[in-house]
Amino acid sequence: MKRERQPIPVFDALQRVMKYEKKGPIEYVPIEEAYRRILGKDIVADHDVPAFDRSPYDGYAIRACDTNGAAEQTPITLEVVGHIGAGSRYEKELKANQAVRIMTGAELPIGADAVIMLEDTEVHESTQTYVDIKRTLHSEQNISFQGEDIAKGDVLLERGTRLHPGMIALLATFGYAQVPVVKQPIVGIIATGNELLEVDQPLEPGKIRNSNAYTLIAQVKRAGGLPIYFGQLSDQVDSSVERIREAMNQVDFFITTGGVSVGDFDLLPDILEAIQADVLFNKIAMRPGSVTTVAHANDTLIFGLSGNPSACYVGFELYLRPVIDQFLQKHQFGLPKSKARLAVDFPKANPFDRFVRGFVKVNDTRYMVEPAGKDKSNMVHSLSAANCLIYLPGGTQGYQKGDVVDIFMLDSEMIS
Numbered sequence: 384m385k386r387e388r389q390p391i392p393v394f395d396a397l398q399r400v401m402k403y404e405k406k407g408p409i410e411y412v413p414i415e416e417a418y419r420r421i422l423g424k425d426i427v428a429d430h431d432v433p434a435f436d437r438s439p440y441d442g443y444a445i446r447a448c449d450t451n452g453a454a455e456q457t458p459i460t461l462e463v464v465g466h467i468g469a470g471s472r473y474e475k476e477l478k479a480n481q482a483v484r485i486m487t488g489a490e491l492p493i494g495a496d497a498v499i500m501l502e503d504t505e506v507h508e509s510t511q512t513y514v515d516i517k518r519t520l521h522s523e524q525n526i527s528f529q530g531e532d533i534a535k536g537d538v539l540l541e542r543g544t545r546l547h548p549g550m551i552a553l554l555a556t557f558g559y560a561q562v563p564v565v566k567q568p569i570v571g572i573i574a575t576g577n578e579l580l581e582v583d584q585p586l587e588p589g590k591i592r593n594s595n596a597y598t599l600i601a602q603v604k605r606a607g608g609l610p611i612y613f614g615q616l617s618d619q620v621d622s623s624v625e626r627i628r629e630a631m632n633q634v635d636f637f638i639t640t641g642g643v644s645v646g647d648f649d650l651l652p653d654i655l656e657a658i659q660a661d662v663l664f665n666k667i668a669m670r671p672g673s674v675t676t677v678a679h680a681n682d683t684l685i686f687g688l689s690g691n692p693s694a695c696y697v698g699f700e701l702y703l704r705p706v707i708d709q710f711l712q713k714h715q716f717g718l719p720k721s722k723a724r725l726a727v728d729f730p731k732a733n734p735f736d737r738f739v740r741g742f743v744k745v746n747d748t749r750y751m752v753e754p755a756g757k758d759k760s761n762m763v764h765s766l767s768a769a770n771c772l773i774y775l776p777g778g779t780q781g782y783q784k785g786d787v788v789d790i791f792m793l794d795s796e797m798i799s
């Protein structure tokens with residue numbers, strides 16, 4: 384069992400975790416529930432859209448050649464032989480000098496090759512059977528042609544795409560009442576620590592409320608997973624082992640928070656040993672979250688995240704997001720990366736890579752980023768303002784205001 388702590392680079396840690404490549408199966412969900420799910424199969428058009436030539440206006444379907452010479456002062460009269468709204472058809476063929484009253488979206492009758500807008504016509508009040516055409520049209524004028532929007536065989540959506548409302552529009556257009564999506568990973572969460580009170584308990588001397596479990600539940604949901612919260616464990620190995628063994632059978636990934644460091648009550652290393660887990664690493668050259676430990680047992684990755692709230696949060700975003708993305712078979716794994724200019728100095732040299740909770744905003748078309756608040760890993764306040772993580776690689780003499788750095792976006796909805 385790995386007990387000595389040799390920090391490994393962030394990228395190596397990530398590679399070790401991604402090697403397990405757990406991928407979710409495909410399931411079908413009703414289209415009403417498909418929003419934000421990850422598409423499991425390519426969607427190819429099995430018909431043209433529109434599926435037939437149709438009118439884009441309310442007016443008259445006509446033969447353009449019958450309108451030659453027509454103008455405001457010299458209208459040409461046509462006989463109105465039919466009247467169709469969207470959804471109904473004129474079953475006969477349009478003959479010379481005939482017109483069919485047609486509504487937006489209705490199928491163009493056979494024989495017609497143009498549509499004149501209602502505003503360019505005048506109906507004969509007395510009979511309604513004749514209409515004056517006050518404009519000369521050319522063939523194919525004012526028609527929505529079959530296949531002009533989408534041609535049969537077009538690839539519409541690629542698997543691995545996260546579905547948004549515009550994509551739901553396509554799925555509905557092509558009759559996907561049930562949508563093939565990738566199953567969401569079930570992520571188990573357990574909090575450890577004798578000091579923890581549940582969220583609804585009043586404060587007691589020396590105790591704190593368990594905030595990490597609820598933060599993690601929300602993070603799992605944001606990443607596209609389904610969290611199961613298994614409650615809190617006291618710092619006691621035997622009972623913890625039982626609970627964790629049982630819980631692990633029900634999940635695709637498992638998270639613990641707290642108890643990963645070197646304190647007398649930091650029992651995760653003992654628990655991992657008791658369940659004969661294979662420890663991938665137990666120290667990463669990063670701040671916060673250097674004690675983040677990942678192990679593998681029963682075909683499940685166990686993420687031992689720090690108890691410190693900000694280290695726990697960052698550990699999730701750096702190591703669980705990518706495995707959840709991988710499970711969901713998304714095109715890209717992990718937080719989206721961008722570049723931003725630092726709005727402040729970071730003068731302190733640090734041997735480890737830093738992931739500072741940041742607040743990025745658009746300033747004159749460029750991203751400017753600053754710390755979201757106080758940055759110690761045992762602090763919680765700055766998490767509420769953070770919309771990105773500022774990546775400051777270790778081994779430098781610090782960073783200056785104005786330097787361009789990489790940032791990892793936490794949530795595009797939080798960028799203004």
Ligand SMILES: Nc1nc2c(c(=O)[nH]1)N[C@H]1C(S)=C(S)[C@@H](COP(=O)(O)OP(=O)(O)OC[C@H]3O[C@@H](n4cnc5c(N)ncnc54)[C@H](O)[C@@H]3O)O[C@H]1N2
Nearest residue numbers: 574576592593594595596641642643644649689690691694
């Ligand atoms: N001698 C050393 N001490 C520490 C080291 C070290 O290397 N040598 N590492 C420090 C670092 S860095 C971190 S990060 C923490 C990691 O602590 P643990 O993961 O072992 O977590 P705990 O000891 O259980 O708790 C730490 C801290 O977080 C609070 N906590 C725990 N669980 C929750 C929760 N669910 N919600 C909110 N807050 C929680 C807990 O009360 C402690 O204050 O260790 C350093 N020490």
Ligand code: MOO
Nearest residue numbers: 671672673694760
């Ligand atoms: O892991 Mo600790 O966060 O480095 O503070």
Ligand SMILES: [Mg+2]
Nearest residue numbers: 642644646649
């Ligand atoms: Mg500890």
